Amino acid sequence: MQVTRVQLKNWKNFQDVDVSLNSRMFLLGVNAAGKSNFLDVFRFMRDVVEYGAAKAVASRGGMSRLRCLYARQEPDIRLMFTIDDIWKYELELTTDKATVTIKREVVKKNEETLLNRPDELDLSDPQRKTQTALEQVSANQKFREIADFFRSIEYRHILPQVVRDPLGFSAAPVENDPYGRDIVRQIWNTSQRTRIVRLKRINEALRLAVPSLSELNVDMDKSSGQPHLKAKFQHWRPNGAIQDEASFSDGTLRLIGLLWMLMDKGGPLLLEEPELSLNEEIVSRLPSMFAQVTRGKTMRQLLVSTHSHALLKDVGIQPEEVLHLAPTQNGTIVTPPSREATKLMEQGLSAADAVLPELWSDDIEQLFQLEL
Amino acid sequence: MKIHIVAEGDLEIPVARKLIMFCGHRPGNRYVLRGFGNVEKNAASYACLLEEGVAVLVLTDFMDAKSPCFN
Numbered sequence: 001m002q003v004t005r006v007q008l009k010n011w012k013n014f015q016d017v018d019v020s021l022n023s024r025m026f027l028l029g030v031n032a033a034g035k036s037n038f039l040d041v042f043r044f045m046r047d048v049v050e051y052g053a054a055k056a057v058a059s060r061g062g063m064s065r066l067r068c069l070y071a072r073q074e075p076d077i078r079l080m081f082t083i084d085d086i087w088k089y090e091l092e093l094t095t096d097k098a099t100v101t102i103k104r105e106v107v108k109k110n111e112e113t114l115l116n117r118p119d120e121l122d123l124s125d126p127q128r129k130t131q132t133a134l135e136q137v138s139a140n141q142k143f144r145e146i147a148d149f150f151r152s153i154e155y156r157h158i159l160p161q162v163v164r165d166p167l168g169f170s171a172a173p174v175e176n177d178p179y180g181r182d183i184v185r186q187i188w189n190t191s192q193r194t195r196i197v198r199l200k201r202i203n204e205a206l207r208l209a210v211p212s213l214s215e216l217n218v219d220m221d222k223s224s225g226q227p228h229l230k231a232k233f234q235h236w237r238p239n240g241a242i243q244d245e246a247s248f249s250d251g252t253l254r255l256i257g258l259l260w261m262l263m264d265k266g267g268p269l270l271l272e273e274p275e276l277s278l279n280e281e282i283v284s285r286l287p288s289m290f291a292q293v294t295r296g297k298t299m300r301q302l303l304v305s306t307h308s309h310a311l312l313k314d315v316g317i318q319p320e321e322v323l324h325l326a327p328t329q330n331g332t333i334v335t336p337p338s339r340e341a342t343k344l345m346e347q348g349l350s351a352a353d354a355v356l357p358e359l360w361s362d363d364i365e366q367l368f369q370l371e372l
Numbered sequence: 373m374k375i376h377i378v379a380e381g382d383l384e385i386p387v388a389r390k391l392i393m394f395c396g397h398r399p400g401n402r403y404v405l406r407g408f409g410n411v412e413k414n415a416a417s418y419a420c421l422l423e424e425g426v427a428v429l430v431l432t433d434f435m436d437a438k439s440p441c442f443n
Contacts, residue, residue, distance in 0.1 A: 353405070
């Protein structure tokens with residue numbers, strides 16, 4: 001399943017967004033344009049299903065943090081998702097005496113309305129309006145498919161520092177941490193057969209990308225109960241040396257994490273700047289790897305925010321796979337590439353050559369004239 | 373009139389911008405193609421922008437091409 005269209009009203013940077021999504025999307029924009037906030041709406045839906053609307057809002061600092069700063073007359077937040085062009089889910093949130101309230105919740109399948117709130121029960125018991133039907137097993141039976149779909153959304157932004165020292169960042173165990181605190185444990189917990197197959201593929205990639213490392217594996221340290229990545233580091237000694245993740249470079253850890261995630265099955269995968277710490281040569285190969293993921297066995301939808309020229313240099317990226325986030329006086333607008341950029345891409349130019357130049361204002365050159 | 377700039381490198385951009393503004397026009401997007409080879413290969417692709425009513429100034433150094441005008 002994939003989100004094929006998303007419409008947002010008053011969500012963070014965005015007053016009004018209505019865009020179509022393909023199975024592989026690249027989000028481009030200057031710093032603070034709202035790329036992360038655009039991705040966050042998908043994480044938010046996951047949290048609504050997993051923890052409930054109230055907690056999803058609270059974990060983001062409350063409605064005032066979610067509401068668009070540019071919103072004037074319409075303070076409510078409205079999110080609409082079209083899934084596989086079959087399902088439509090609409091959620092409108094408001095605050096009533098400082099409590100997050102469901103103002104409207106609609107689910108349609110093939111234009112047939114399966115849920116239309118507020119309904120009579122909501123009117124008789126206003127307390128019901130603090131929960132979405134999506135988060136309640138007793139209420140989502142007719143559309144559990146989309147509840148499961150939202151739950152399957154994953155956001156990943158691997159931070160090598162937390163992979164190396166997960167306990168240093170939080171002593172309590174974490175699950176499915178987007179920043180990679182539990183990625184080594186996830187690898188360890190994967191069934192042995194799958195783990196061997198995946199590590200074999202990662203080893204093949206490492207052989208090309210990080211030639212000094214080989215024989216990557218995962219091993220349990222019985223004294224601490226912590227699993228560790230182990231690999232052989234080739235140097236002047238004939239047998240090299242065994243290193244664990246604490247000694248791996250940032251780029252190596254990010255690459256291992258990225259490859260592992262791409263082989264994971266699941267729903268839409270949200271990747272934030274996957275190019276970080278990676279060599280340009282590897283980055284330039286990422287779009288084709290992403291394409292494989294969207295077409296292969298896993299068939300995952302990928303939403304990727306990026307600033308990378310090397311990544312966007314891939315001429316296989318089509319105009320309909322790019323979204324341009326442009327900040328304006330009235331909030332950020334999200335659009336496909338301009339007609340000019342689309343024409344250039346149709347002429348065979350890459351998104352890097354056609355779209356990236358549109359992102360920057362004339363003032364950017366003054367950045368280099370600043371006295372530091 | 374808005375005029376986009378196609379140039380070999382970042383250094384040519386301020387020159388092109390000054391030229392465009394001197395002629396009373398407005399500089400548009402900057403397409404930095406990194407090297408004469410890329411300009412030679414891709415400059416023609418930017419001609420399609422004319423259909424959108426946008427002019428393009430291609431600024432490059434023909435010395436690299438050993439062009440007849442230099443000889």
